[in-house]
Structure formats: structure tokens, C-alpha cells
Amino acid sequence: MKLDSPIFDRIRVKPDRDRRVKVEGPSCEWAGCANAATHRAPKGRQHEGQFWRFCFDHVREYNQSYNYFSGMGDDAVAAYQRDALTGHRPTWKMGSRGGSGRASEHARRHSTEDMGDPFGMFGEMGGRARPEPEPERESRMIRNAERRAFESLGVEASATAEEIKARFKLLVKKYHPDANGGDNSTEDRLRDVIQAYNHLKSAGFC
Template sequence: MNLNSPLFDRIRTRREAKTEPSPARGTVCSHPGCQAPGEFRAPMGRLREGQYFCFCLDHVKEYNATYNYFNGMSDEDVLRYQKDAVIGHRPTWKMGANRAGVASAGMQDPFHMQGAKAGKSRTPKHGVVARKALHVLGLDDEARPAEIKGRYKEMVKRLHPDANGGDRSNEDKLREIINAYNVLRSSRAV
């Protein structure tokens, strides 16, 4: 690398910090009839981004108490703004199959997320809490009530302190299994 190159001189390692100008000394408060120094900035409003009023402390407090960015917008416009705010006002594109209904070429789809053509879309048999409880018992989503009850009994017999000579080291795991079984019973999976 040639450190004397003119190209090397143009390389910047850090962006220069943009500093917003503070109100100039001697600026008078923008509130009508006020002659106090305008030391505090307040935004002028929607569609006037980057423009500010300069107010004294009392008037900036008064202005901020009544400031409403959405003033003059219809309910639909406010809802559209809120929806766009979820994604940071950036454009998004639909995932999955293209217009022809074919998944992108060369793209692997191990979880069958690209629509019904790529694989069967199935709805889960149990809710999220019940699936977590099944996972605690070491079972999958397709477990039948008899399997759940059998696995529960087997694990309780294996981890219970009475079956282990009074050893209480597995007590937390046993409590977790009992709670999982109670969740499954209350969700009528058992």
C-alpha cells in the first residue's frame, strides 16, 4: 500500500459528526411580543422538518405542551403513519413465491415457508404454551393423550425423591414436568 497516494488521502475512517446549529446569540424569542432571548429550539411542525422556532424557556414549555405532530391529519393518515412506523418508514417486499407461484430459483426451503406449492401448510394442533409443555415432556406436536399420560407417569416415577432414596437434586425438573402436565390437562390435550 502506497501511503503517499492521492486516493489514500480521500479515505475517511469516521464520518464527520453533523452538529445542528444552536440558536445564535442575540436571537429574540419567536413568540409575538416577547423580547427575551430565544435560547431554545422548537420544531415548526410536519412538512417543515429541519426548521425551528427559537423561544425563551417559558414559551418553549408552553409550545411543547400544545405541540401535536399529527395536527391536521385525517384518522386514515395517522393510522398509515403508525403502520409505516413499525417498519421504520422503509419499503418492504412480499416474501415467498414470485408472481408465477414458483419459489425463487436455487433457494432452499427446509421449513416449507414458501406457500402451499412448496409443501403442505399445516396448522398446529396445540397452542404455544401446550407445545412448550410437550417439549418439556420430550414429545412432539402429534403426541396422543395416552402417550402424554404414559410419559408423565414414567418421568415422575424416575425423578421422584422417594424412588431415588430421598435424593432431591431432581426436584426442580420434577416440578417443571408436573406443571407441564397440568398445562396439558387444562388445555384438554390429555
């Protein structure tokens, strides 16, 4: 490689001229600085969305002394921190009624009276909700064989599964020969009860 080659000159520790890339753009706004403004810094409270433009050295110096709450009293700082929890937006107590102005209008538009409250949450906070409707009993088609089975057990066709099971256990204890001193005269009745229960069970009634 020739010693006067331009390629050799670029990798030298001390080139013959400044080959650093020149940054195009605005100048640093720090007083007395003419370097390129490569960084932004917020102007501070009551100037949200506005920024200073500094070079790297001066933006670092500015950030070290930056204080958003400068000039605010302790009470004002505490109030700001409380409002920051809700994003500085107005809030109202859940379930509150009455009031005036915007809060009252908000309460009227978001009333809980048209809402269901199965867990009683609104009632605990002073609100009201529409009562929960009674669940409708499932209606099923009852065939003649199933109707006879209900009659054998002595229960209504609208009886629940728990009522049918309880009635079945009672009748088994009543008509079982062991409960009648070994008397076999109730075996036919016991057989009818067992068959009726098994039929209702296979049909999904219990």
C-alpha cells in the first residue's frame, strides 16, 4: 500500500483533515452553544408538549437539574399526586345519588337501577338494582310411562331430582321385607317403586 494512498489516510490515527460526519439541523438552544441540537428536553410545567433542543452535553446538564414541581408548595404537590392516580380526570363515588352539575348528570346516565345485581354489590354501596327474576323451571314433555312412574312414587310431575330421590329412599325403607319383619307381601310394591325410579332416572328426571 502506498503511504500517500487516500485509503491509508482514512485509517490513520490522525488524518490530514476532519472526516467526521456533519450533522445537519438546528443548533443547540443553550446560551453560547453552536453545536447541533440532537436531543429534546421538556420545557416544564404549564408548557406540556413543548421542548428545548439541546446538544448531548447540554441536555444531560439540563436533565440533572430538571424539577417538574419547582415553585409548587407541598399541598399543591400532594394534590397533584392524588389527581395523578386517576389521570387527572374527575371521579365520583360508586353508588352515590344526587349531587349537582356534571356528577349528577353522570349518575343519571349510569344509574344501576337497570342492572342486575346477583351478588348485592350495588346494595352494599347505597345503589339500587332491578330484582333478579326467578329462574324458570325447565318444562319437559311427560309421557304416559313417566306419568305412571311419578304416580308409583307418589310425587308430582314437577318434582325436582332431590325430591324424587328422597321419596324413593323413603318408599324403599317402607316396603322392604327387612323393615316388615320378613313379610314378603310388600315385595310387589317395592318392585314397582324400584322400576318407577329407574325409569325416571333413565329419562333424566333424577
